[in-house]
Amino acid sequence: MADGIRGKQFEHFPEDVQKGILLHRFIDTYTDSHDIFRQSTKRLHEKYHHYSGVIVDIVYDHFLAKNWSLYSDEKLEDFINRFYQSLHDNYNILSEKTQGLMPYMIERNWLLSYRTVEGIHQILTQMDRRSKNVSKMQFASEELKEFYTDFEQEFTVFFEDLQKHAKQKLLSL
Numbered sequence: 001m002a003d004g005i006r007g008k009q010f011e012h013f014p015e016d017v018q019k020g021i022l023l024h025r026f027i028d029t030y031t032d033s034h035d036i037f038r039q040s041t042k043r044l045h046e047k048y049h050h051y052s053g054v055i056v057d058i059v060y061d062h063f064l065a066k067n068w069s070l071y072s073d074e075k076l077e078d079f080i081n082r083f084y085q086s087l088h089d090n091y092n093i094l095s096e097k098t099q100g101l102m103p104y105m106i107e108r109n110w111l112l113s114y115r116t117v118e119g120i121h122q123i124l125t126q127m128d129r130r131s132k133n134v135s136k137m138q139f140a141s142e143e144l145k146e147f148y149t150d151f152e153q154e155f156t157v158f159f160e161d162l163q164k165h166a167k168q169k170l171l172s173l
Helices: 007-012 015-033 035-066 076-089 096-107 117-130 137-146 148-172
Strands: none
Touching: 007 015, 015 035, 015 148, 035 117, 035 137, 035 148, 076 096, 117 137, 137 148
């Protein structure tokens, strides 16, 4: 939802949601400028151009979901169910776009699908359709398979760094 909240529109949300939006913005900015993330995007840039960053975001989400137990004591399925319940519980403060996506996201268990390469392929295909097939993202699962070990190693180093910086940022919000 945070991606669709522009400028100071976040100030119209409850304080905890404001913090979440600001943290999301920090993570996006930090990620886009991180040397390791940029290294991952360079591998895709020739074929996918400016969509390479979106693809790497999704690829990194895959490794987070796949290796979830390394980062959390809570089972991924339990976390996802708690997240979906939070969407229901806070429906009235969600953006219209998020309200529209919510049933689709839950029905297809979008977040759990990130755990598999096939799930990533489906997500990339859906995103490609939204770009009217201009992005060609549906084919990026081939690069994920080809460079799987490289992407996973890059994600692991990047994510450890991101966790430290995000914790520091959260303390300042």
